[in-house]
Structure formats: C-alpha cells, structure tokens
Amino acid sequence: MPLERINDFVVRFANVNGSGSASANTLFGKSILRMGVPVATRNVFPSNIQGLPTWYEVRVSEAGYLGSRGGVDLMVAMNPQTWDKDIASIEPGGYLFYDSTRAIPHDRFRDDITVLGLPLTEFCAREYANPRSRQLFKNIIYVGALAALLDIELAAVEKLIGEQFKGKDKLIEPNIQALHMGAKLAHEHFACPIGLRVRRADKIGDRIVIEGNSAAALGAVFGGATVCAWYPITPSTSVAEAFQRWSKRFRVDPVTGKNRYAIVQAEDELASIGMVVGAGWNGARAFTSTSGPGISLMQEFLGLAYFAEIPAVIMNVQRGGPSTGLPTRTQQADLLSCAYASHGDTRHVLLLPEDPHECFVFGAQSFDLADRLQTPVFVMLDLDIGMNERLCNPLPWDDTRRLDRGKVMTAEELEAGKDFGRYLDVDGDGIAYRTYPGTHPTRGSYFTRGTTKDSRARYSEEGKDYIENMDRLMRKWDTAKTLVPAPILRPAKTPTDLGVIYYGSTGPSMDEAADLLEARGIHVDRLRVRAFPFPAEVMDFIHAHERVFVVEQNRDGQLRMLLINEGEINPAKLIKTVHYDGSAITARFIVDSIARAVAAPGRHLAA
Amino acid sequence: MTYIAKPKLHHPQLATNTLGYTRRDYEGTVSTLCAGCGHDSISAAIIQACFDLDLPPHRIAKLSGIGCSSKTPTYFLGASHGFNTVHGRMPSVLTGANLANRDLIYLGVSGDGDSASIGLGQFAHAIRRGVNMVYVVANNGVYGLTKGQFSATADRDSASKTGAINKDSAIDMVSLALQLGATYVARSFSGDKEQLVPLLRGALSHEGAAFIDCLSPCVAFNNHAGSTKGFDFIREHNAAVNQLDVMEPRAPITASYPPGALETIEQHDGSVLRLRKLEQDYDAGDRLSAMTYLQERAAQGEIVTGLLYLDQKARDLHENLGTIATPLNSLGDAELCPGREALERLNASLR
CATH class of the missing domain: 3.40.50.920 (Rossmann fold)
Known part of the structure; x- marks a missing residue:
C-alpha cells in the first residue's frame, strides 16, 4: 500500500555535488515552511567541491519534530552513482522520483514502492540551448514537479523565487516558468497529488530559520566581540564568515566608515588562539572558531589562558574525529578534548547549545562568562546545528542588558589607592581583579606568565604559591557552576x-x-x-x-x-x-x- | 624566593627626562641571567632608548616567548604590563594585543630558538601582516636554558661548546624580515650600545613592523673558539654600514659631517632619523639592494650591522583592516551591541 501521510514525511534528494541543486532544494524546503508547516532540513555532503554524492533531507513534521527521523518516504534520486543505496533506503510503500531520460533496468527498482519517472534531462535539452541552463533549470523543474506531486502551493514557491532573486529581477521570470513547466509535466504524467501531501497549517508562529554558525557569530556581535582570529576548517568556517558579514552590517562606524572590529585569518590554529589570548589579555572581547583538529593544535595556549587567567571564547563546531575523521559529518566528540584541554590540571567551561537560537544566546553569553571568569569558554556547536538552516525561536535581546566585563580595576580605583594583586582572591569567589595594560602610570601593572606566580603575579617556584593558586582556580570553578546556563x-x-x-x-x-x-x-x-x-x-x-x-x-x-x-x-x-x-x-x-x-x-x- | 626586586633608593641628582622619570623608572627586577650575558646589555639598551624617547612606561606592552631572551622583559620596564607567553608564539599574542589597543607601543622580545625554530611561522606571519611593533631577537645561536644545543641561526660548520659541528644551514632573520616585508630592519650587537640604542629608538618611533636582529653572545654556551656568535668573533667580523641617531622633529643638526655622509629620513610620526653613512654605497631605502648587499657580505664572512632598511611609507595591520582610531578594547555597549530593534528586524527577515 502506498504511504498516505499529510504533513508528516521525509523527502530525500540525492544529488551530485556542485550541480547547483542546493538552492533548488532549499527552495523546496522553504516553500513548505511558508505553508505554515514545520520543516527540518539537513545537508549531507562530502569533503569535495564537485562530483561526489550529496544528499539533502527535508523532514516535514506538523507535530514539530525537527530531529532526523531516519528512513525516506520520497526519494528524489538524481544521482546514478548512489542509485542502489538510495532505492534501498526508501520505506516500504514509499515513493521514488527520478529522471527517466535513460532507461534503468527493471531489477534496479523495487516492487513495494511507487515509481515516478519523468524524462527531465530530455525535457531540458529540448527547452534550453545552453548546457548550464539545462542543468540549473532541471533543478527548478523538479521542484515544480514535486510541488504538484505533494500539493505544495506554487504561489508560495513563486514568492520565494521572487525573494531569492531580488535585485537580479531578470532571473525571476525564467525560474517561475521552469517551476510551472515542472508542475505541468507532473500533472501530465501522474495523478497528482500522491499519498504524501503538504496541507497549509499554522504551526510556525514567530519562529525563524537560521544556521547555528551564523547565529553564533551574530551572538558574538551582540556580545561585544571585536577581535576574531581564525583558520579555515570545515564545519566552522562559516562562523568567521558570518561574523564578517554581520560586522559589516552592524559594526561600521557611520561617521568615519571605519570598522569597530578586526578579523584576521591566521596562519594556523595556534596563531588564531594566540591572537585571541593576546586580545583578551589586552581587554578586547575576542574569539576564534574552529573544529576538532584545531582544538588539538590549541592545547598549549589553552593551558596558558587557564593558568594565566585570560578570557577567550572558542567556538568549536564539532565534526567526526579522530584525525581528519569524518570532516563533513556531525558528532559531539570533542567534549573531553575541550573540557580538560592542555597539560597539567586544567578544566574549561563548555556551553552546549541545542539549536541556532541557543547558539546566539550562548554565543553572546560566552563573552560575559569569559570576562567574568577570566578563562577560556567553549561554545560547543556541531555540524548538524552549525551548517544546517534550522527552525528555531526568534533571537532574543534585552536592551537593559550590559556587557559584563568582570573584575577590572580602573585607573580611578588605582589612583584612589585600592589594593591590586592580580591573583589575590579578595571576594572569596576565586576570581581576582585584573587591569588592562596601560591603565595607570605607576600602579596596577603586572607580569603575565604561564609559570607559577604568587598572588601579586611575582614569579615563584614555591610549592606553597603553586598550591594556593591551583586551589583558588578550583574555587573559581565552583563559582562557574553558579554562572553557567542551568540544565x-x-x-x-x-x-x-x-x-x-x-x-x-x-x-x-x-x-x-x-x-x-x-x-x-x-x-x-x-x-x-x-x-x-x-x-x-x-x-x-x-x-x-x-x-x-x-x-x-x-x-x-x-x-x-x-x-x-x-x-x-x-x-x-x-x-x-x-x-x-x-x-x-x-x-x-x-x-x-x-x-x-x-x-x-x-x-x-x-x- | 625566585625574583629579586631592586632597592627603590637612588641618587637624588639622577637625571630626569621631560616626563620627570629617571632611568631607574624604566628598570625592572634584578636579572637572573648569567653574569656577562649579552641579553642584559639589550635590556639596558631598551631602558636607555625608552628613557631617551620620553615614553611613558605604562604605555608600552612588552611581550616575549620562552627562553633566556624571553625572560628579559622582567628586567626592564617594571611599570609596563608584560606577557611571557608560549614558546615561539609571542608574535600571535602580540598581534592580538595590538588589535585590541592600537594606542600602546608593542615591544616583542624573542630569541633565535623562539623565533627561528619553533616560532619561525609566527615570526614570518606577524612581519608580513605589518603589525606595528618592535620585534627584537636576541640572537646567540644556542638554546641557553636547556644548556647549549644549536639553534637554527647557528652557522654551518660552527662548533658547539662540546665540540659538535653544526651541519645545517643557518637561518638569517634579517634576510627573512626583508623578504617578508618588514618596514624597519636592523642588525646590531649587544656589545655595541652606541649602535643599538639609536636603532631601538628608531624602531620604537616607527609605525609598522620593525625588526632588530641583535647578536647577543651566550657567555655560558656559545662564546668559545669555533663559535660564530661569540664576542670576539662578532667584533672581528662586524661590518657596520651606518650609524643612526634619532632626533626630535625639527631639532637642529649640531655636529658637522662631510657632504654626502649624512642622510635624514622623516618617519610617519614626524621623528627624523639621522643616518651617518659608513658605507657610502649602502642605500637603506632600497629593499632589493639591501638584500643583495647582505648576501654578498655574508658570503665573505662579514656580519653586516646598522639600519639595513627603512620604508618611510610603512602601512600597519590596522590600516589594512580599516579599524577605527579608538582602541577596540575601549568601545562600550552602545558602539558594540546593535540592540533589540535591529535584532527584531533581523528576525523578521529570517521568516
């Protein structure tokens, strides 16, 4: 029996990387959202720019389940390389949509699924002279066909096309035309709709769609980050790129046109974390974005930042390890390497966001925590939330909130004679006061080092000083328990x-x-x-x-x-x-x- | 007790600079390096240069890596913030610090192990980015703290104290700095205060990546016959191309020189460098000929010292990044946080 489901099914697109399918697939997912039905989309892609298989999964769930469900109800098989595996993944009673231009032997299908073949390539070859147009419009044509098959409102897709090509208006009409051609083609060949259908609902509310990496970067902007040092690595690259984009939008001084931020693409992850530590030491809010291998390279600096008590934010978008592991797939496998990063007795604050909404919230909060606790703070994203657009609650901000710069002694306080000892636990919470370099001509300067020091930052190899310091860091750790987001x-x-x-x-x-x-x-x-x-x-x-x-x-x-x-x-x-x-x-x-x-x-x- | 503070008492008639500071105000704690170490002379030269330039000590940030040279920032500028970072990674920390507050003067002190071996990459990238800093390498050709292993600047076929012969080619930091785009490049010798102090002053007033390779003999492990980094060897092979003096803007030239022997170069900050030529043919404004000259003289076994290159139109990292004049670390909530209304608009665009 063919599956009969309304607003509760999984569509999976099997494509070839670099074929331009991503934007068509995104269009498909968003059009369902615009019909008020929750959708979770996931990109499964290889470590490759062109030629290898890639999949795009769209889970339609009126109930609002946004996790991956497993199994496929409708397979859009556009990649011959993965055909057999793709066919096998269809649920019994499910549907297969494919390009029937080239005949496929009968034994490579299944009897327990509904097969929907359209000669897309042949059709496009007839309609379009230019090979690139054939490829790109084929994608829109299959979106049109799927819209007809699944009862998706063409008006919703048209509106999205209009938004997508805003500013490039001459592309709108041909795309809409292709969309309608696809729908017409489906109606000519099949009884539309099939058993899987989208029905307009009102289940989105005020929710938004954004990638976690982009949201975390926006959190950094709202959290007052001014220095970003990074090194390209999948799946974290788009954090720094998004920070650049958001900063251009929100952080350019309107009078001078100059930037209220600095982004440096470093030579490696050692340098990125080094720059973050230098900037944090000097009183700027700084962060780096990276993934597992980058964390491995940062180990020595993380120990220094912990021991010398320097604020730093590390956005770690986790992927599969060890080594190069599964560079374009998702895992939560860096908890240990971050929690106890570096040699000696160390422990670090980790924030564990669930979705882009929390990536934003924690992204901003991480800077307050790092400044308050004077220590590295990790925001632990992963590829699944970082690189997929996800439906989530709107991003919140309270205008009465102020950046918490933590315990920083000012020139006025120093001038007034307030006692300064860089590692002096004056409040019993394990957190000492710091000064920014250049604060006062004669008071408050100190020497920062990874070697043991006494409470006034003087070099010491005394066991007593070492223990006092290490125990104070544990008191600070206890304080951290009361400041981090509660479960x-x-x-x-x-x-x-x-x-x-x-x-x-x-x-x-x-x-x-x-x-x-x-x-x-x-x-x-x-x-x-x-x-x-x-x-x-x-x-x-x-x-x-x-x-x-x-x-x-x-x-x-x-x-x-x-x-x-x-x-x-x-x-x-x-x-x-x-x-x-x-x-x-x-x-x-x-x-x-x-x-x-x-x-x-x-x-x-x-x- | 692992540090020794200097007594505060000093001579009542000690000279003061225009800020009212004495030379003592630029000192740090007592050095724990070996007696006679070249590095202590570099510290003394830094103290002198900062005093001479009337720099407020607290407006200087001193950063170092790990090693004997990197210990020295404790021994000068006690009123400055200092940061003894990670082995070979001072350049990145300094870069970050500079990004946070462009108004301070950044002094990076490193060694040949720190900058030519473990930190060669970071050295190169900080230079090529044009970080506004003074980067001093106290170059002695050995690892002192671990007792005398060769470093990457040790010359081929030179001998260690134990008699081992170095078979690897030496890395020449000056040639590297020139190739990488440093805009102020000098080489000096810790035993030549007359040369080193002005070079430091010039570097401190330079707004760009200033690099000084300072040969600084290790009295404990690299000052023997067969070494090419010992006091005697350097004195015998030192070939200074010029002698630098730094002047305040518009200060009159009092000494008299033969025509053509004096070159004056104005820097970005208005300071004027007065360069007395010792080698008539040497042009410190020409990067290409400087590189050729250095290679030729090195092949003849000479150690060329002096101000080797100066780019008057130096650009620094902040200029390249287009950052605002206000230090980033002093921006407040209003300048940093776009606020709720902007976020609401953004939310609306994401539906």
Whole structure:
C-alpha cells in the first residue's frame, strides 16, 4: 500500500555535488515552511567541491519534530552513482522520483514502492540551448514537479523565487516558468497529488530559520566581540564568515566608515588562539572558531589562558574525529578534548547549545562568562546545528542588558589607592581583579606568565604559591557552576525512576523519542545539560533516578565520562547510549536503544 | 624566593627626562641571567632608548616567548604590563594585543630558538601582516636554558661548546624580515650600545613592523673558539654600514659631517632619523639592494650591522583592516551591541 501521510514525511534528494541543486532544494524546503508547516532540513555532503554524492533531507513534521527521523518516504534520486543505496533506503510503500531520460533496468527498482519517472534531462535539452541552463533549470523543474506531486502551493514557491532573486529581477521570470513547466509535466504524467501531501497549517508562529554558525557569530556581535582570529576548517568556517558579514552590517562606524572590529585569518590554529589570548589579555572581547583538529593544535595556549587567567571564547563546531575523521559529518566528540584541554590540571567551561537560537544566546553569553571568569569558554556547536538552516525561536535581546566585563580595576580605583594583586582572591569567589595594560602610570601593572606566580603575579617556584593558586582556580570553578546556563528538566507525565541526560543537537530527536517511548509505556524524565561544569541540579537528577541513559553522538560516551568523573557516579548507573556514524542521531535510534535496555532481563542496580 | 626586586633608593641628582622619570623608572627586577650575558646589555639598551624617547612606561606592552631572551622583559620596564607567553608564539599574542589597543607601543622580545625554530611561522606571519611593533631577537645561536644545543641561526660548520659541528644551514632573520616585508630592519650587537640604542629608538618611533636582529653572545654556551656568535668573533667580523641617531622633529643638526655622509629620513610620526653613512654605497631605502648587499657580505664572512632598511611609507595591520582610531578594547555597549530593534528586524527577515 502506498504511504498516505499529510504533513508528516521525509523527502530525500540525492544529488551530485556542485550541480547547483542546493538552492533548488532549499527552495523546496522553504516553500513548505511558508505553508505554515514545520520543516527540518539537513545537508549531507562530502569533503569535495564537485562530483561526489550529496544528499539533502527535508523532514516535514506538523507535530514539530525537527530531529532526523531516519528512513525516506520520497526519494528524489538524481544521482546514478548512489542509485542502489538510495532505492534501498526508501520505506516500504514509499515513493521514488527520478529522471527517466535513460532507461534503468527493471531489477534496479523495487516492487513495494511507487515509481515516478519523468524524462527531465530530455525535457531540458529540448527547452534550453545552453548546457548550464539545462542543468540549473532541471533543478527548478523538479521542484515544480514535486510541488504538484505533494500539493505544495506554487504561489508560495513563486514568492520565494521572487525573494531569492531580488535585485537580479531578470532571473525571476525564467525560474517561475521552469517551476510551472515542472508542475505541468507532473500533472501530465501522474495523478497528482500522491499519498504524501503538504496541507497549509499554522504551526510556525514567530519562529525563524537560521544556521547555528551564523547565529553564533551574530551572538558574538551582540556580545561585544571585536577581535576574531581564525583558520579555515570545515564545519566552522562559516562562523568567521558570518561574523564578517554581520560586522559589516552592524559594526561600521557611520561617521568615519571605519570598522569597530578586526578579523584576521591566521596562519594556523595556534596563531588564531594566540591572537585571541593576546586580545583578551589586552581587554578586547575576542574569539576564534574552529573544529576538532584545531582544538588539538590549541592545547598549549589553552593551558596558558587557564593558568594565566585570560578570557577567550572558542567556538568549536564539532565534526567526526579522530584525525581528519569524518570532516563533513556531525558528532559531539570533542567534549573531553575541550573540557580538560592542555597539560597539567586544567578544566574549561563548555556551553552546549541545542539549536541556532541557543547558539546566539550562548554565543553572546560566552563573552560575559569569559570576562567574568577570566578563562577560556567553549561554545560547543556541531555540524548538524552549525551548517544546517534550522527552525528555531526568534533571537532574543534585552536592551537593559550590559556587557559584563568582570573584575577590572580602573585607573580611578588605582589612583584612589585600592589594593591590586592580580591573583589575590579578595571576594572569596576565586576570581581576582585584573587591569588592562596601560591603565595607570605607576600602579596596577603586572607580569603575565604561564609559570607559577604568587598572588601579586611575582614569579615563584614555591610549592606553597603553586598550591594556593591551583586551589583558588578550583574555587573559581565552583563559582562557574553558579554562572553557567542551568540544565532544563522535562519530567515524564508519570513518575519514573528512569532518567535521560542529553545535550546539544541531540535535543530535537530526544524530545521526539520521549513522546514515542511514552506511547510505548516507557516513561523517562529528561534533563538537557547545557554547560560544563555541571550545576548542582545535574548530580541531583542522577541521584534521584535509578538508571540514567546518557544519550550522545560519539563512540565513548564522553559526557557520561565527565559525569562519572565530576560527580563520582557509579558507572553502572549511567547507561551509555551513543550514536556515532556521522549522521545526526534519530528518534528511532534512541527509542530502540532505550526500549531494548529497559526490556533486558536481569538488570539490577545496587542502591 | 625566585625574583629579586631592586632597592627603590637612588641618587637624588639622577637625571630626569621631560616626563620627570629617571632611568631607574624604566628598570625592572634584578636579572637572573648569567653574569656577562649579552641579553642584559639589550635590556639596558631598551631602558636607555625608552628613557631617551620620553615614553611613558605604562604605555608600552612588552611581550616575549620562552627562553633566556624571553625572560628579559622582567628586567626592564617594571611599570609596563608584560606577557611571557608560549614558546615561539609571542608574535600571535602580540598581534592580538595590538588589535585590541592600537594606542600602546608593542615591544616583542624573542630569541633565535623562539623565533627561528619553533616560532619561525609566527615570526614570518606577524612581519608580513605589518603589525606595528618592535620585534627584537636576541640572537646567540644556542638554546641557553636547556644548556647549549644549536639553534637554527647557528652557522654551518660552527662548533658547539662540546665540540659538535653544526651541519645545517643557518637561518638569517634579517634576510627573512626583508623578504617578508618588514618596514624597519636592523642588525646590531649587544656589545655595541652606541649602535643599538639609536636603532631601538628608531624602531620604537616607527609605525609598522620593525625588526632588530641583535647578536647577543651566550657567555655560558656559545662564546668559545669555533663559535660564530661569540664576542670576539662578532667584533672581528662586524661590518657596520651606518650609524643612526634619532632626533626630535625639527631639532637642529649640531655636529658637522662631510657632504654626502649624512642622510635624514622623516618617519610617519614626524621623528627624523639621522643616518651617518659608513658605507657610502649602502642605500637603506632600497629593499632589493639591501638584500643583495647582505648576501654578498655574508658570503665573505662579514656580519653586516646598522639600519639595513627603512620604508618611510610603512602601512600597519590596522590600516589594512580599516579599524577605527579608538582602541577596540575601549568601545562600550552602545558602539558594540546593535540592540533589540535591529535584532527584531533581523528576525523578521529570517521568516
């Protein structure tokens, strides 16, 4: 039986990288959004500029599930290289849309799916003389055909085309024409619509669509960042590029035309973090964007920044490691390398955003935290939220909010005789006052170094001074627990002794999984952890449950390791639930993992 | 106790500069380097140059990497903020600091291990970006703190204290700096205060990437027969092309020189460099001929010193980036945060 679904299905486009399909696919996804139906889109792309396979997944979900679901209901197979794999991924009863210009042997199809072939290439060859036009308009033509097949309003697509080519008006008409040709072609060949349909709804509200990298960069602008030093690396490159774009828009002095920001593309990640440390030391808000290999290169500087207590923000857009690993796929695999980065005893603040909205919020907040705590702060994005446009709540800002520059002693305070000791814990919170270089002619200068020093920043190799300093840094760590974003608890509808801890981009899939589990009679309380160090509520949650699943996207269960280590938790109590093939975690995967574990006999835990 | 503060007492008649500071106000704590170390002479020259130029000590930021040379910023300019960073990575930290506040004077002190080996990349990139700074390499050809291994500036076939012969080619920091676009390039010798102090003054008043390669013998590990970085060897092979003096704007020239022997060059900040030529053919304004000259003389075993190159039209990183005149670290909320209304408009455009 062909699938019959309204506003709840998955379309997957299989394309060739560099064929111009991305903008057509984006158009398709956005037109559904414009019909008031939530959509989650995901780009699956290779480490390549042209020629290798790429996929674009559009999940249509009136219920608002934005995680990857798994499985495909309609495959738009435009890439012969991946044909067999693409056909195999279609759900029973699903649909296949393909270019039937070249005959494909019968045995390479399936009997349990509906096959929709249109001779797109042949059609375009007839309609367009120029080879590049044939390629580009083919993409729009299939969007038109899909619109007819899925009952998408052509007016919504037309409007988007108008917006997309604003300023290049002569491109609008030919694109709209191609769109209609595609729709007409579909109507001529098939009974439209098919069993999968989009029906106008009102489920978007005031939500927006933005990529996490862009939102994090915008957060940096709102958070007062003025110095950005970076080195190109997928999937973080678009953070720096977005910061450039937003800064050009918001940070050019209207009178002089000069920039209130400085962006340097460094020679490597060592230099990028070095520049960030230098700027942070000198009182500017500075950040770098990078990914796993960059974090590895920054290790020495991160230790210096921790020990010398210099604010720095590192936006880490995680991908699959180790080494070059899965450079264009998603993972949450840098938690450990960031949490304890560098040699010696170190620990760093991590913020774990769930979606672009939180990328913005944490992106701005990270600078306040870095200045307040005088330490590196990591914003831990991943490719899934960083490089995909995601439906999320609008970006919030409170105009009464002021940049928190932390404890900085001013020239006036120094002049008035206020006692200054760079590493003197005057308030008992582990955070000492600092001065910016050049503040006062005779007071408040100090020497910054990675070597041990006393509380007045004087060089020292005394064990006593070293311990005093290291212990104060732990007091500061305790202070950090009270300042970082608190976890979010979502209790089950029925009291339960099962808990789930998750974080970051796993959020949407976990929310969906919880609903699915509940439908199966498995109730779980959920806690979304949003930062390291863990605020007290995190350990309270673990202690309040008999078993806690820790759901994450890496092989070793890195958050679970942090929880065990920091909370001295019995490892048997925390059940590793990990997804690490480089694709975004799905609700199906989570449900299967948890249901299996719950059903497993003989599971017993000591109290 | 691992640092030694200097006693505050000083002679009541100690000379003051126009800011009312004495030379002592430019000093730091007592040096912990070996007695006779060339690096201490560089520290003394820095103190003298800053005093002479009437620079407020707190408006200088001194940065270094790791090594003997990088320890020296503790020994001068005690009223300045200092930063002893990571081995070989001072240039990036200095670059970041400079981006944050373009109004301070940045003095980077490094060594040949720090800048020619582990930090060669960062040295190159800071120079090519035109960071407004004075970059001094105290060059002794060895790793002192780890007791005498060759560094990358050690000359081929020179001998270590233990008798080992260096078979690798030497890196010439001056040639590199010239090629990479430094706009003020000098070489000097820590044992020649008369030459070094004016070169530092010129560099401090230069608005661009100023580099000084300062040969600075290591008395503990590289001052023996067979070394090409010892006091005797440098004195014997030193070939100064000119002698620099720095003047205030419009100051009269008092000394008399034979015609053609004196060149005056005005810098961006209005300071005038007065260059007394020792080699008539040497043109410090010509990068290409400077590079050729250096190669020719090096092939003859000479160590060319003096102001080797000066670009009067130097451009710095801030100029290239188009940053505003106000230091970025002093911008407030209103200048940095676009505010809620702008964000609402943005949200609307993302629907």
